[in-house]
Amino acid sequence: MSVIELHDVYVSQDVNTVLQKVSFTLEKGEFAYLVGRTGSGKSSLLKTLYADLPVGAGAATVAGYALPKLSSSKVPFLRRKLGIIFQDFQLLFDRTVAENLLFVLKATGWSGKAKIQQRISEVLMRVGLAGSASKMPHQLSGGEQQRVVIARALLNEPLLLLADEPTGNLDPDVADSIMRLFVEINNSGTAVLMATHNYQIIRQYPKRVLKCENGQLIDSAVTPFQLKMEN
Template sequence: MHVVELHDAYIMQDVNTVLQRVTFTLGKGEFAYLVGRTGSGKSSLLKTLYADLPLGGGVATVVDYPLQKLATGKVPYLRRKLGIIFQDFQLLFDRSVADNLLFVLNATGWKGKARKKQRISEVLMRVGLANAAGKMPHQLSGGEQQRVVIARALLNEPLLLLADEPTGNLDPDVADSIMRLFVEINNAGTAVLMATHNYQLIQQYPRRVLRCQDGQLLDSTAASFRVGE
């Protein structure tokens, strides 16, 4: 089963085509890096996959939702099957870690106070923050905040994690610990597509690499591919 399937897809940013004729699949439980220079289309591709940007043409299916004919009302249902992780955390700083997670559970239709509390505790334990529920985001380090973001992304047991530069603002040791967490999550069966500039991580944790370059998406599984930019 594929969690992402694109065929001759056109990725747009405003009125500009940033990537054309993109064809690739990502299998259930697969891990791939997305690399390329700033402005090469990495973020636009991720935003298209979670329906923040419209597909410019071609065919794209993400967790069984066809993007080319996705009604606006169906977008929340698509996103419930995805975990989305941003570089700048996007936590709500006026509420505790637990309340940040509760906000997502409420927004995605969870019912039952005890069930929600249990799920919050499970995901915080999973990311190594069992004692952080009552803390405010500003009381946490950058690495801990990113772990909260990952916990938030795991709440609905996604089939696919989309991560946009998740280690971009973190020092190397913290980045490595976050990367190990992604590997663990992936080993447990969640597919991961991670945009990154960190070639050290790619060398340390080698996986398939997709590179945005000159309007094309190049795949490391092709014979002509070279990793460096």
């Protein structure tokens, strides 16, 4: 089963087309990296996949939802099937870790206090933060904050994790521990598409690579290429 299926898709940011004729499939449980220079279209592609940007042209299906025909009322249902990990965390700093997770559960239709508390405990344990539920985000390190963000993305047991530079602001040891967590999540059956500049991680955890370059998306599964450092 495919969790992403794109055929000749045009990705646009504002009025500019940043990627054209994008075609690739990501299967259930697969892991792929998304690489390319700053401004090459990585974030725009991710935003298109979670319906934050419209599909300019072409056919696109994500988690069973056809994006070109998707009405705004259906977008929350698509996003319930996805775990989205933003570059800048987007945690609510005026509430505890547990309250951050509670906010998402309530927004996605969960009810029942015991059920909600159990789910919060489960995801915090999964990311190694079982004792941090009552802490405020500012009391956590950058790596711990990123783990809260991953816990938040896992709340609805997503088919697909979309991660935008999840190790971008972390030192190498912390980045490695976050990466091991992604691999573990992927091994349990969740597909992962991860935008990254961290080529050391790609070398350490080799997977399929999708590269945004000159308005095109190159797929290492179709056209093998050498990775070289880029800014």
